[in-house]
Amino acid sequence: MRKKVDCRDYPSEVNCTLVITGEEDEVVRAASEHAVSVHGHTDSPELRQQIRTMLKDEVPQHA
Template identity: 75%
Template sequence: MTRKVADCRRFPSESHCTLAISGEEEEVVRAAAEHAVSVHQHTDSPELRQQIRELLEDERIPAVPTAGPPPPEGEIFDL
């Protein structure tokens, strides 16, 4: 299952919020709705949760380079 992200940085706000929430879709919608109510003074409603759901994006995880084997003992490499 693809994790979802709700990111406040995508939307202008007076508080300049930078919160990003990621996880499974239902938990992100729930947490983002709670955040929208407590921080941005929205009213929790089915319409708010639907708007949040429509704005979710798939989480993109940056590629992490894998470490290769260590160099043979005593061998010197230029960095």
């Protein structure tokens, strides 16, 4: 099952609207890079674990 994380679900000072979808490991990697470069977080195993808890199943647009 593909996963997604949506910055709009987690309000921030930059009012980010990014949505990342893909396989779980891809989303965690991309979301952690985004969290560091845009939101000023420090990349760490704890950050990646926190992102994993934020993932939701992607609902297919075509059914």
